[in-house]
Amino acid sequence: MYKLCVFAGTTEGRELVALLAGQPVAVTACVATEYGETLLEPRENLAISTGRLTEDEMAALLGREGFDCVVDATHPYAAQVTENIAAACRTVGVDCLRLLRGSDAAPEDAVCVPDIPGAVAYLAKTEGNILLTTGSKELAQYTALPDFARRVYARVLPMDASLAACRAAGLPPDRIIAMQGPFSQEMNTAMLRSVSAGYLVTKDTGGAGGFGGKAAAAREAGAVLVVVGRPAQRAGLDFAGVTEELCRRFGLRLRPQVALVGIGPGGAEAMTGEARRALGEAGCLIGARRMLEAAAASGQRTCEAITPADIAACIQEQRDCRRFAVAFSGDTGFFSGAKKLLPLLEGCDVTVLPGLSSLSMLCARLGTSYEDIVCASLHGRDGDILPDISQNRRVFVLVGGADGVSGLCRSLAEAGLGDVRVHVGERLGYPDERITVGLAAELAGRGFDSLSAVLLENASARPFAPGLPDGLFARGGGPDGRVVPMTKSEVRAVALSRLELTADAVCWDIGAGTGSVAVEMALFARRGRVYAVERNPAALELLRENRARFHVSNLEVVPGSAPEACRALPAPTHAFIGGSAGNLREIVSLLLEKNPAVRIVAAAVTLETTAELAALMGEFGSAQAVALSAARSRAAGPYHLMAGQNPVTLFTFQR
Numbered sequence: 001m002y003k004l005c006v007f008a009g010t011t012e013g014r015e016l017v018a019l020l021a022g023q024p025v026a027v028t029a030c031v032a033t034e035y036g037e038t039l040l041e042p043r044e045n046l047a048i049s050t051g052r053l054t055e056d057e058m059a060a061l062l063g064r065e066g067f068d069c070v071v072d073a074t075h076p077y078a079a080q081v082t083e084n085i086a087a088a089c090r091t092v093g094v095d096c097l098r099l100l101r102g103s104d105a106a107p108e109d110a111v112c113v114p115d116i117p118g119a120v121a122y123l124a125k126t127e128g129n130i131l132l133t134t135g136s137k138e139l140a141q142y143t144a145l146p147d148f149a150r151r152v153y154a155r156v157l158p159m160d161a162s163l164a165a166c167r168a169a170g171l172p173p174d175r176i177i178a179m180q181g182p183f184s185q186e187m188n189t190a191m192l193r194s195v196s197a198g199y200l201v202t203k204d205t206g207g208a209g210g211f212g213g214k215a216a217a218a219r220e221a222g223a224v225l226v227v228v229g230r231p232a233q234r235a236g237l238d239f240a241g242v243t244e245e246l247c248r249r250f251g252l253r254l255r256p257q258v259a260l261v262g263i264g265p266g267g268a269e270a271m272t273g274e275a276r277r278a279l280g281e282a283g284c285l286i287g288a289r290r291m292l293e294a295a296a297a298s299g300q301r302t303c304e305a306i307t308p309a310d311i312a313a314c315i316q317e318q319r320d321c322r323r324f325a326v327a328f329s330g331d332t333g334f335f336s337g338a339k340k341l342l343p344l345l346e347g348c349d350v351t352v353l354p355g356l357s358s359l360s361m362l363c364a365r366l367g368t369s370y371e372d373i374v375c376a377s378l379h380g381r382d383g384d385i386l387p388d389i390s391q392n393r394r395v396f397v398l399v400g401g402a403d404g405v406s407g408l409c410r411s412l413a414e415a416g417l418g419d420v421r422v423h424v425g426e427r428l429g430y431p432d433e434r435i436t437v438g439l440a441a442e443l444a445g446r447g448f449d450s451l452s453a454v455l456l457e458n459a460s461a462r463p464f465a466p467g468l469p470d471g472l473f474a475r476g477g478g479p480d481g482r483v484v485p486m487t488k489s490e491v492r493a494v495a496l497s498r499l500e501l502t503a504d505a506v507c508w509d510i511g512a513g514t515g516s517v518a519v520e521m522a523l524f525a526r527r528g529r530v531y532a533v534e535r536n537p538a539a540l541e542l543l544r545e546n547r548a549r550f551h552v553s554n555l556e557v558v559p560g561s562a563p564e565a566c567r568a569l570p571a572p573t574h575a576f577i578g579g580s581a582g583n584l585r586e587i588v589s590l591l592l593e594k595n596p597a598v599r600i601v602a603a604a605v606t607l608e609t610t611a612e613l614a615a616l617m618g619e620f621g622s623a624q625a626v627a628l629s630a631a632r633s634r635a636a637g638p639y640h641l642m643a644g645q646n647p648v649t650l651f652t653f654q655r
Contacts, residue, residue, distance in 0.1 A: 001026050003066060004067060004068060007072050009036060012073055013073030013074070024252075032050075055087050058085060059088040069097065070085065071242060073242075097242050097245060098236025109224075111224060113226065129196050131153050131199070134228060137165065149172055182210050185214075185276075198223055201226045202227060259325045260338045261275045261279060262331045263329065264355040264429060275355060281325075284301045284314075286325070286326045287305070287306075288304065331355045334358075358428055363455070365428070376397050377398040390523075393461045396454070404448070409441070417440060419441070422436075426448055427449055434449075484536065484542055488630070496517075498624075499574050503527045508574075508576070508591070509575075515547065517578060530556065532557050562580065566587075572595055574599050575600045597655060599653075601653075614651075617651070622653070622654045628649070628650065
């Protein structure tokens with residue numbers, strides 16, 4: 001097994017150790033302090049050496065352990081430590097790779113000085129409070145400033161050595177901010193304002209050291225940014241270069257680090273701090289063109305990809321990159337492509353970062369909450385949300401396409417729901433965002449942006465409860481004057497309970513009659529599909545009428561006799577057999593052929609059907625029968641009598 005040594009006193013050093021910890025190598029991480037040790041996660045192949053080492057002590061460690069390679073991932077300002085590591089490696093004869101931290105360009109209005117004495121010389125000519133973020137080791141050099149103890153606030157690590165350095169410099173306790181980063185732009189801004197700082201002093205710590213966040217905070221807080229330049233750097237490689245070289249030398253395969261980032265509506269101001277960090281630290285940013293335009297930094301490597309398969313392929317193809325960010329619109333957990341992408345990233349270390357959803361943004365604009373809202377999406381997918389709107393007072397919908405909103409409003413108007421109140425949010429989060437409110441019938445002819453969010457309010461919504469009253473269904477007589485058969489409310493309620501439907505169920509109702517069971521199936525399986533099979537022409541007309549009456553466009557009427565009429569239908573998850581026309585066994589055989597795990601509920605009114613269904617019970621691992629007898633009250637003059645209905649036996653089958 002190869003042995004590697006990493007001097008890991010930086011964020012990227014710790015990241016490299018974490019990457020190597022999952023590889024078939026033995027890693028020794030050298031850190032200067034016990035605090036640094038606590039930042040490293042224990043691993044089986046990881047040993048930690050704690051304490052500041054001289055050049056001779058480094059050489060002794062390297063010679064004793066016999067490392068195959070050393071990586072110097074120390075801070076760019078720790079020039080003497082870097083020289084000591086290089087000299088120790090030369091003494092022992094082991095190769096050393098220098099991991100260089102990237103440098104950020106200072107803003108044009110920043111004051112750049114070559115070193116700490118240069119910063120002191122500049123600040124001595126100014127007035128106002130100063131926030132130092134350059135660490136505690138050089139703090140003594142700032143004591144040359146006039147009124148040092150009155151002007152200076154020092155942000156240092158929460159360590160005894162740091163606090164001792166502050167006390168030695170004569171800094172009062174109320175001028176010491178002992179905290180461990182990383183610090184967001186918001187936190188930096190808050191600190192600057194809390195101490196009324198006119199100056200922020202920082203080193204060029206690069207993206208890994210949060211330089212960008214400090215620069216942006218200084219600008220926001222109205223403070224002058226003073227940047228202490230880096231000392232001369234030894235030649236080296238960036239993070240990707242070091243990892244690629246280690247892979248080449250030792251046959252390693254490092255797991256890509258992938259962040260799935262919800263960027264909200266698209267503007268940087270609406271992103272979370274951790275989202276901005278993940279995007280900024282990524283070696284490659286992946287997403288749709290609109291996402292890349294919103295989130296990519298100048299000069300950042302990008303890969304335009306939309307489908308999960310293309311995104312996963314992009315990650316696999318970028319062999320020289322170890323850190324990726326995939327930008328998703330809105331929130332990663334709200335109708336996002338992140339759901340389908342996650343199973344394709346098994347060979348990666350994945351972090352999911354949520355964002356501001358269009359639901360929360362639209363409701364904020366409208367000044368309303370959203371805990372009682374039912375959510376659906378028609379963006380990039382086929383679907384029918386009329387059952388949702390019919391049953392719920394408030395429904396949120398994501399729509400796409402040039403005709404998305406107006407098409408939805410037309411569908412509502414055609415279904416008799418033209419009085420539903422519609423709130424449309426276009427280009428939420430952008431300067432030209434627009435909120436439009438009106439009735440569905442009024443907005444059906446209007447044009448809206450292709451990516452819009454819609455909140456629908458239906459004051460006449462009727463929540464679904466199994467066993468709807470029989471009188472709600474059309475039951476007109478057939479050509480011979482007889483009323484079309486219908487499964488009564490009491491039996492219907494028990495049948496639906498025995499079916500155990502899910503919201504996305506695919507249902508067959510065989511011998512559907514007026515469609516009372518099919519309608520209730522469609523109301524329950526509002527994201528699924530129901531196929532009502534019926535051979536009686538009069539019943540077919542009633543089926544279509546009841547479908548329109550209950551706005552269940554997820555119900556499809558199938559003319560013909562079972563099982564022949566069912567052979568082209570999709571495999572069912574659930575089936576109700578209300579009438580079989582003597583083909584019961586053939587119907588059950590087809591159901592099992594389509595889906596061996598289908599759940600079947602069959603109703604028997606005659607003794608012959610009861611006997612035939614009872615004979616089937618032994619062929620299923622799970623079979624039950626329940627006999628129902630119900631009576632309804634009817635008026636008889638000033639009195640009420642109970643009138644019995646035909647008894648029904650319900651059989652439930654599932655393998």
